[in-house]
Amino acid sequence: MHGRVRPTLLKYWGADVDAEMKIYKRLPLRVARKMNYIQHMKSSKYCICPMGFEVNSPRIVEAIYYECVPVIIADNFVLPFSEVLDWSVFSVVVAEKDIPNLKDILLSIPMSKYLTMQNNVKMVQKHFLWNPRPIRYDIFHMILHSIWFNKLNQIQTSEI
Numbered sequence: 540m541h542g543r544v545r546p547t548l549l550k551y552w553g554a555d556v557d558a559e560m561k562i563y564k565r566l567p568l569r570v571a572r573k574m575n576y577i578q579h580m581k582s583s584k585y586c587i588c589p590m591g592f593e594v595n596s597p598r599i600v601e602a603i604y605y606e607c608v609p610v611i612i613a614d615n616f617v618l619p620f621s622e623v624l625d626w627s628v629f630s631v632v633v634a635e636k637d638i639p640n641l642k643d644i645l646l647s648i649p650m651s652k653y654l655t656m657q658n659n660v661k662m663v664q665k666h667f668l669w670n671p672r673p674i675r676y677d678i679f680h681m682i683l684h685s686i687w688f689n690k691l692n693q694i695q696t697s698e699i
Contacts, residue, residue: 544589544612547638560642562587580605584653585631585645590616600667603629608656610645612638620666620681622688629659 545564552560554567561583566576580586586602590613599619602609609630611618618626626632633644648656665674666681673679 542589542591544635544638545591547635548587548589548612548641551639552641557642577605580607583607584657585610587612589613599630603660603664603667606657606660606664608653608660610641612641620685622685623681624663624666629656629663631656 548562549564550556552562554561554563561579566579574582580601584607586598586605586607586609588596588598588602588609588611590596596611596613599609599611611626611630611632612635613632614635618624618630618632631645631648633641637644665676667678669678
């Protein structure tokens with residue numbers, strides 16, 4: 540259990556509360572026997588990415604890598620590369636106070652919008668992949684651009 544969001548998620552949407560949501564404290568052995576963690580993510584429409592104790596979550600990148608629409612549950616969280624990427628077209632951001640309404644929020648997304656979001660997840664994957672030799676627009680270049688962009692903003696802000 541990492542952070543304050545996960546206990547709230549389990550309280551409202553734990554697997555023993557709502558079987559459709561499939562939110563576990565740990566992946567149960569009965570589920571792990573059928574499919575491993577990766578298969579579980581690949582077979583999900585949405586992957587819940589709650590904040591933990593850290594300022595980031597590896598689950599967001601895992602969701603993108605496994606072509607699952609990330610559902611980011613974190614207040615005051617700056618998403619990676621948000622200066623370049625429009626996260627609203629390939630993810631769902633949910634306020635922590637809206638956890639009790641999570642299922643309704645996800646069910647209210649029309650199938651056409653979900654399919655567009657999933658397709659967009661596939662399109663942004665390249666920006667989150669590490670290559671042995673950097674390839675244009677991969678994570679290496681995205682990090683460099685992010686550092687440059689933020690440094691440029693610091694310079695411009697200090698001149699004002």
